[in-house]
Amino acid sequence: MAANRDTDKVETVAVELRLDRIPRLYNSLDPSPFQEKELEAAADDYIVGSAEDAGGRPIRLVIMLPDQELARPEAKHVPASIRHHFELRRDSERRLLRGMWRRGRMALLIGVTFLAICLFARSLLLASSSTAAHIVAEGLLIVGWVAMWGPLDIFLYGWWPIYGRCKLFDRLARLEVEMRPLK
Numbered sequence: 001m002a003a004n005r006d007t008d009k010v011e012t013v014a015v016e017l018r019l020d021r022i023p024r025l026y027n028s029l030d031p032s033p034f035q036e037k038e039l040e041a042a043a044d045d046y047i048v049g050s051a052e053d054a055g056g057r058p059i060r061l062v063i064m065l066p067d068q069e070l071a072r073p074e075a076k077h078v079p080a081s082i083r084h085h086f087e088l089r090r091d092s093e094r095r096l097l098r099g100m101w102r103r104g105r106m107a108l109l110i111g112v113t114f115l116a117i118c119l120f121a122r123s124l125l126l127a128s129s130s131t132a133a134h135i136v137a138e139g140l141l142i143v144g145w146v147a148m149w150g151p152l153d154i155f156l157y158g159w160w161p162i163y164g165r166c167k168l169f170d171r172l173a174r175l176e177v178e179m180r181p182l183k
Helices: 041-053 073-125 131-146 147-174
Strands: 002-005 015-017 061-065 176-181
Touching: 015 041, 041 061, 041 073, 041 147, 061 073, 073 131, 073 147, 073 176
Parallel strands: 015 061, 061 176
Antiparallel strands: 002 015
16 A cells, blocks of 8 residues: 555545455445445555545545456445445544534533632632631632633634544545556
C-alpha cells in the first residue's frame, strides 16, 4: 500500500491499495450483504490516514487487483461499498457530535446553576466579618467557576476533533474509486 501524487491531476492525491483478493478489503466477520460490508480495520486506517495526510487536497483511491478478481461480479460494487462504509462512519460521528452538544447543554445548565448557588452562598458569607467565612467565600467562587470548565471545554474545544472527522468522512463518502489490474 502506497500513497503517491497523481501526475494527471495536479491537485488530486492518488492512494493506491494493492490486494490479491477482494475479500481482503472487508471485515470477514461482518455478516452484512457485500455492498454494506464494513472495511477491514487496516484498510480503513490506511485510507483515513492517507486522506488526513493529503490535507484538504482531493484524493482518489486506486484499488489494484489481479484480473480474475476484477472479473468477479462483486468487483463492480467495490467503489459503492467503500463510499457506503464512510457514509456510515460520517453518520456515526454526527451522532457523536449531537450527543456531545446535548451533554454540553446539560453540563452548562448544571454548571450555571451550581455557579449561581456558589455565588449566592458567597454573598452570604461575605456579609460576615469572620476571616474563615471570607476564605470559604473565596473557595466557593473558585469552585463555582471550576464547575464551568466542563461545559466550556465542550463548547470551546471538545467539538473540533469530532467535527473534523465528520468533514473527513464526508469527503471519503464521495471518494472517487478506481479499479485497476494489478501489474
